[in-house]
Amino acid sequence: MTPVTTANPAYRSPPGTLHAILLAGSVPLFLGALLNDIAYSNTYQIQWSNFASWLIAGGLLLCGLALLFALVNLVRARPKTGQPLTYFLLLLATFVLGLINAFQHAKDAWAVMPGGLILSVIVFILICAATWVGFNPRMGGVK
Amino acid sequence: MKRSKTLALLSMTLLLAACGEKGAETLDRGADPKLPAPQRGLLPSMKIAEPSAWGDQKPTVPQGYSVTAIATDLKIPRQTLVLPNGDIIVAEGRGGSAAKLKPKDVIAGYIKAQGNTKVKGGNRLTLLRDADGDGRYEVQSVFAENLNAPYGLAFANNKLYVANQDALVSFDYQEGQTQASGAPVTVTQLPSEINHHWTKALTVSPDGRYLYVGIGSNSNITERGMEAEVDRAMVWQIDAATGAYKPYATGLRNPTALAIQPGTGQLWSVVNERDELGPDLVPDYLTSVREGGFYGWPYSYWGQNVDPRVKPENPKKVAAAIKPDYSLGSHVAALGLDFSEASMGEKFADGVFVGEHGSWNRSDPVGYKVIFVPFNNGRPAGEPIDFVTGFRDADGKTRGRPVGVTVDPRGALIVADDLANTVWRVTRNR
Numbered sequence: 029m030t031p032v033t034t035a036n037p038a039y040r041s042p043p044g045t046l047h048a049i050l051l052a053g054s055v056p057l058f059l060g061a062l063l064n065d066i067a068y069s070n071t072y073q074i075q076w077s078n079f080a081s082w083l084i085a086g087g088l089l090l091c092g093l094a095l096l097f098a099l100v101n102l103v104r105a106r107p108k109t110g111q112p113l114t115y116f117l118l119l120l121a122t123f124v125l126g127l128i129n130a131f132q133h134a135k136d137a138w139a140v141m142p143g144g145l146i147l148s149v150i151v152f153i154l155i156c157a158a159t160w161v162g163f164n165p166r167m168g169g170v171k
Numbered sequence: 172m173k174r175s176k177t178l179a180l181l182s183m184t185l186l187l188a189a190c191g192e193k194g195a196e197t198l199d200r201g202a203d204p205k206l207p208a209p210q211r212g213l214l215p216s217m218k219i220a221e222p223s224a225w226g227d228q229k230p231t232v233p234q235g236y237s238v239t240a241i242a243t244d245l246k247i248p249r250q251t252l253v254l255p256n257g258d259i260i261v262a263e264g265r266g267g268s269a270a271k272l273k274p275k276d277v278i279a280g281y282i283k284a285q286g287n288t289k290v291k292g293g294n295r296l297t298l299l300r301d302a303d304g305d306g307r308y309e310v311q312s313v314f315a316e317n318l319n320a321p322y323g324l325a326f327a328n329n330k331l332y333v334a335n336q337d338a339l340v341s342f343d344y345q346e347g348q349t350q351a352s353g354a355p356v357t358v359t360q361l362p363s364e365i366n367h368h369w370t371k372a373l374t375v376s377p378d379g380r381y382l383y384v385g386i387g388s389n390s391n392i393t394e395r396g397m398e399a400e401v402d403r404a405m406v407w408q409i410d411a412a413t414g415a416y417k418p419y420a421t422g423l424r425n426p427t428a429l430a431i432q433p434g435t436g437q438l439w440s441v442v443n444e445r446d447e448l449g450p451d452l453v454p455d456y457l458t459s460v461r462e463g464g465f466y467g468w469p470y471s472y473w474g475q476n477v478d479p480r481v482k483p484e485n486p487k488k489v490a491a492a493i494k495p496d497y498s499l500g501s502h503v504a505a506l507g508l509d510f511s512e513a514s515m516g517e518k519f520a521d522g523v524f525v526g527e528h529g530s531w532n533r534s535d536p537v538g539y540k541v542i543f544v545p546f547n548n549g550r551p552a553g554e555p556i557d558f559v560t561g562f563r564d565a566d567g568k569t570r571g572r573p574v575g576v577t578v579d580p581r582g583a584l585i586v587a588d589d590l591a592n593t594v595w596r597v598t599r600n601r
Contacts, residue, residue: 072482074396081273131213134275136394136447137480139211 040111040165043097050094051119051162057087058126058155062148069145077140080148081133088126091155095119098162111165118158126151199451200555204498206473210449216534217279220286220569225591228570231561232597235516238559241301241308241585242594246293248587249370250428250507250575251594252324252331256346259299259308259577259585261594265292266320266336266369272395283531286569288590294318296333298349299594304581306598315342315351323373323429325382328411334371334384337363339409358382359414362402365389368443370506374429375411377436382409383419383460385426385440392445392480393469404468406440406460422466422492428508428575430523432459435549441505441525442495444472446532454498455505457525457544457551467492497551502530503538507576507587511543514582516599522546524558524584526573539563541573541586559586559597571595 043051061083068076098116105112129147133140199205225240232238242248245263252260271277295318300310315333323334330341333355340355361371361384368387375382388404389395406426408419425443432439438460444453445468453472465488467474469481474494477484499505507526511519522545529539541559544551562571571588579585579596586595 074394078272081275085274128213130274134214134273135211135480136390136392138482139392139447139480 042165043162047094047097048163050090050097051159054087054091054094054122054155055159057083057090058122058148058152061087061129062145062152065141065145065148069141072138074137077133077137077144080140080144081130084126084130084133084148084151087151087155088123088130091119091123091126094162095123111161115158115161118154118161122151122154122158125154199454200498200500202497202551204454204473204500206454206476207449207451209452209479211447215447215532216450217282217531218534218536218567219282219531220529220536220539220563220572220590221567222286222288222590223568223570225570225593228561230559230571230586230595232559233518233557235600236597237600238595238597239306240593241306241596242297242299242311243592245297245592245594246290246295247288247589247592248297248574248594249322249589250324250372251577251585251587252326253577253579253585254326254331254344254346257301257304257579257581258349259579259594260314260324260331261297261299261587262321262324262333262575263293263295263297264318264320264322264336266322267366268369269365269367269389269395286531286572286590288592290592292320294320296321296324296331296351300349306596308596310349312349314349315355318355320369322370323384325373325375327375327379330411332358332373332375332382332411334361334373336366336369336371337361339371339373339382339384339414357414358411359409359416361407362386365395365399367395367399368403368425370425370427372427372429372440374431374438377431380411382411383407383429383438384409384416385423385429387425387427387443388468391447392478400469406438408462419462420460420464420466422464422468422470422488423460424468426460427506428526429460430508430510432549433510433512437549439508439510439523441499441508442466443504443506444501445469445478446502448478449501450533450535451501454501455503456495457497457499457505457508457523458495461493464493465491466495473498497544499525499527499542499544499555500537502533504528504530505538506574507541509576509578509584511578512580514580514599515578515584516582518556519543519558522551524576524578525555526576526586528572528574528589529563529569536563536567539569539572541576541584558584559595562588562590 064080295316320336372385389399527538572590
């Protein structure tokens with residue numbers, strides 16, 4: 029006979045309000061950075077690049093705090109596989125590449141490009157994936 | 172866990188790449204420097220001076236010369252001027268009001284400030300006098316105050332000209348004055364929007380008819396936008412009588428000191444070049460300034476080396492760029508320039524003194540000294556010679572940072588030190 033799970037453990041619940049705000053809030057910030065990078069590539073107008081730098085900084089702040097929630101989630105998870113691990117790794121990758129992107133955007137003028145644009149695309153895809161997985165705690169092998 | 176390991180490794184590699192830019196041990200100086208390919212890690216190399224007091228120590232000068240502090244506790248001395256009667260005028264202040272546009276500006280600004288004095292700029296001129304000629308400047312008086320970051324100084328037409336960060340002004344001067352007799356008169360307004368590079372260098376033609384003002388760029392390499400660079404990175408020629416001006420030479424990123432060559436009347440400048448292209452790019456330089464000449468910034472450096480950070484490109488301007496005369500080495504931050512004369516002693520009679528404030532964008536710091544560039548037939552010739560050193564020791568303790576250098580015809584070099592807030596005087600032993 030298979031044991032029946034009667035309680036829903038915290039690590040298998042959807043993110044709480046603050047966690048959700050931080051996680052979902054990162055998405056438009058990294059998207060904004062990407063759009064501004066595209067605008068800078070097309071116009072050479074430096075202000076777009078300045079906007080992108082600040083949006084990345086904002087994205088990193090929110091994403092970094094969400095990463096702490098994801099870490100706590102992972103620490104509490106039994107076993108430490110499946111969704112909690114995938115979610116944490118995706119968010120960690122977003123944060124690390126986002127940080128590299130922030131440094132890339134700290135270069136002067138066109139030195140930001142093309143690396144900054146490429147990184148912004150990758151970071152945006154990663155944050156979308158991380159958010160998708162983060163909001164679906166029953167994904168990733170949990171039966 | 173494999174993915175996170177790969178990422179950690181990737182970020183470590185990138186950080187190491189940033190730290191790995193050591194730079195050549197000997198700087199490539201002189202008329203024809205070898206320029207390496209540009210390089211820039213994820214983070215720019217930064218090594219900031221660790222300020223430390225002089226205590227009983229003094230800068231090091233060549234054998235047969237002595238150095239004394241003739242004024243201390245000043246409020247950020249930058250440039251000096253020796254008046255006909257031997258009195259010395261010192262310009263004191265700190266300018267610049269550039270907004271922080273990116274997170275980088277906030278962080279880098281904080282880090283760089285660690286290597287500068289904490290004293291508030293005086294916005295004034297101080298007069299130093301040694302009436303009896305014993306080498307002690309017993310009179311120290313405030314000549315004028317409430318100026319706006321004064322920097323360049325020149326004397327002609329019985330007037331003392333001062334280049335504030337926003338205007339060229341003049342004071343009527345009578346020999347022996349220790350205080351200005353009135354408020355300054357504005358000769359002409361100078362470009363002062365943003366003022367990323369705020370210092371306005373100044374010199375005057377031998378006949379006193381024209382004033383030359385060096386105006387630095389508003390960015391390292393156009394990262395504040397091309398619009399911010401109107402009337403920047405150039406030398407203006409200003410009619411002393413009317414204040415009418417025109418660009419005399421352009422493409423000079425930050426012409427921090429100007430001087431007229433005795434005899435020929437030729438204008439010379441030291442220019443600070445762009446950062447963040449690696450430890451051995453781009454050389455700061457000493458050059459004669461040709462009327463109508465274009466010297467490359469921002470499109471190219473040292474002649475036709477295109478800077479890929481500048482968009483849109485301008486191949487026509489690149490083709491027109493003049494190669495400077497003499498490389499002082501990358502990142503040395505030359506801020507002082509004056510022609511020598513016979514009274515400085517045979518070895519240092521023909522050439523220029525250059526004050527080097529010292530680097531930040533180099534893991535192995537350079538500059539932090541005063542050098543002498545020997546001339547022959549009116550052109551720089553041969554290796555530079557260290558003239559005043561000991562501002563920074565091997566373990567990074569920095570006691571001073573030279574700015575303006577001025578030759579006193581009585582046989583002395585006046586060096587302004589904006590970290591120790593001191594004016595040094597180097598004399599030949601007799």
